[in-house]
Amino acid sequence: MGGQLIRKALLIAIIALALLEGYLVYMYVFGSPFPYIGTLSIGPYQLIAVRNNEVILYGEYSPPSFRTLITEIIIKGVNMINGRTLWMTNVVSSSLISPLIAFSLVNNDLFLITYGQYVYHIDKWIIAETTINATVINALTGNVISSTAIEATPYVAVLNVINNHVYILIFPPSTNSMIITYYKLSDSPPYITLAWNQTLTNVCGPYGSAVVVGIHEGIKYVLMTIPCNKAIRIYLLNRINGRVVRSIFIKSPLGVTRVYGVINDTVIYLCGPRICGTNMVTNETWSIPIMGYLTSVTTYGDKAIILMMSNNTLIMSTVASNGTVLVSRAIWSYKPPWCAPSYAVEIYSFSAGAIHLVGNYFLVLAGPFALTYTASGYVCLPEAMIIVNAGNGKVITRITRSTWSGISGDLGPNLYIDYTSNNTIIYTQCQLGHCTTYETTPRTLIKDQWYYAITDTPYPTITTTTLLIASTILYETTKENKIQRNKTNF
Structure with missing residues (x-):
């Protein structure tokens, strides 16, 4: 018995x-x-914003056209709880190229900013023109309130939308000047207001169509960084009237290849094999070496979060505005999983990036960037997800998933961050062709350790x-x- x-x-x-x-x-x-706290059904759309229990999505469709590229931009609001479509509107854009699109949500008004190129005839001349349009949509009903062209120029132009501000930078050919136009967006007529217009001379030009200008907003000032061969031209502008407060050149013998941001009065940039910082007020410069190879630099508050990969180990360094390294610690090491033996997959380099959650907490995502393989069909690749306190380097959560990717297709990450804010994070997880979109919060990611303990392995x-x-x-x-x-x- x-x-x-x-x-x-x-x-x-x-x-x-x-x-x-x-x-x-x-x-x-x-x-x-x-x-997570819920799942979402987004479908083939991309996420614009999250407000209350509603997500605002958009998609693009281009029907066949002989003369111009006609793009239909579909925008809709969807209830996050039951997935019901609350409203939908279509905006049509015609251009020689696929239009560049930017959005800005100001209270209950959604601004759609499109950048396109057009051709028209004057006598025997064919003129190419860049036009920037602004369409205002009521985010409660989907009704189009207004649509107008805010800029038209035959020159190279750069569009940058930050919160409820629009910056349009125009670069006349064969010159070293730059024209800056600054608009404010509001939820009441006239909706779009020209705040100021400024022409800067002796910048560094001439420019090509691939010029990349960095714009960083402060409370009183706007910082602009313009790449100039082996130097960077930096302007500090008064945010109210556009007046130049300060202008300096940052030079490096090895060249300045990228500007990452500004912490306090210090510009953080890549100078050869080092990360450099230059104080705009005192002109003092510091640099720190890169261990292994650099994967990303994130600026937040008064700190820069530097991620480097050395000998298959991910190192995080937190740097203050004066160049002091506050924290430097290994936060993850790669070990080939059972499903990815070295004879099948050899990883040469990783990519990694940091996303701010709340306070000093950051979510770090790391995955393969360059690899070779001798397998066929699908290969198993590691993908690391780390929650770390950048203030002291303490790792709160560390997960390494074995994700499957088709070697004949996209070898990109299987986890996509669609939207982040102080209160909401939307992300999509794909595995073997099956994708699910989840909703969570920064505090949920940090606090719910039981979930990691159960599902980690x-x-x-x-x-x-x-x-x-x-x-x-x-x-x-x-x-x-x-x-x-x-x-x-x-």
């Missing part, structure tokens, strides 16, 4: 663990790596189930041998 109870108890335990094991394997392969449950099965087999074998001995003795 006691043996039957033991046998039944072991059988029930094995079945329960097998069911749990199946669930954990499913969650490990297809489930969310992060704790199914291996402990698999091991426990295997041991129980082995124990059951051993128990049954021992019992059978005992019965056989009793029969022999009898």
Whole structure:
């Protein structure tokens, strides 16, 4: 009687663990790596903004056209709870190229800013023109309130939308000047207001169509960075009237290839094999070496978060505006998973980036960037998700998922961050062609440690189930041998 109870108890335990094991394997392969509060059905659309219980989405469609490219921009509001479409509107744009699109949500008004190129004839001349249009949409009903062209120029132009401000930069050819036009967006007529217009001379030009200008807004000032071969031209402008407060050149013998941002009065940029900073007020410059190779630099508040990869180890350094390294710590090391042996996949470099959550907490995502493979079909690649306190370098959560990617297709990340704010994070997880979009919050990612403990890996449950099965087999074998001995003795 006691043996039957033991046998039944072991059988029930094995079945329960097998069911749990199946669930954990499913969650490990297809489930969310992060704790979440809900799922969303976005479909083929991209996310613009989240407000209350509504997400605003948009998509593009270009029907066949012989003379110009006609792009239909579909915008809709969707209830996050039940997935019901609340409103939908279409805006048509015609251009020689696919229009560049930017959005700005000001209270209940959504601004759609489009940048396109057009051709028209004057006598025997063919004139190419860049036009920037602004369409105002009521975000409660989807009704189009107004649509107007705010800029038209035959020159190279750059559009930048930051919060409820629009910057249009025009670069006349064969000159070293730059024209800046600054608009304010509001939720009441006239909706779009020209705040100021400024022409800067002796910048550094002439410019090509690929000129990249960095714009960083402060409370009183606007900082603009313009790449000039091996130097960067920096302007500090008065935000109210556009007047130049300060203008300096930052030079480096190895060239300044990228500006990452500004912390306090210091510009953070890449100068050869080092990360450099130059104080705009004192003109003092500092630099720190890059260990291994650089993956990203993120500026937030009064700190710069630098991520570097050295010997398959991800290193995070937190740097103050004066160049002091506050924290430098290894936060993740790559070890080939069982599904990606070295003979099948060899990873040469990783990409990594930091996303601010709340306070000093950041979400760091890391994955393969360059690799070779000898396998076929799908390969298993590591993808790391780390929540770290940038103030002291303490790792709160560290997950390494084995994600499957088709080697003949996109080898990009399987986790996509669609939207971030102080209160909401929207992300999409794709695995073997199956994608799900989740909603969570920064505090949920940090606090819900139980979720990571359960879903991080199914291996402990698999091991426990295997041991129980082995124990059951051993128990049954021992019992059978005992019965056989009793029969022999009898």
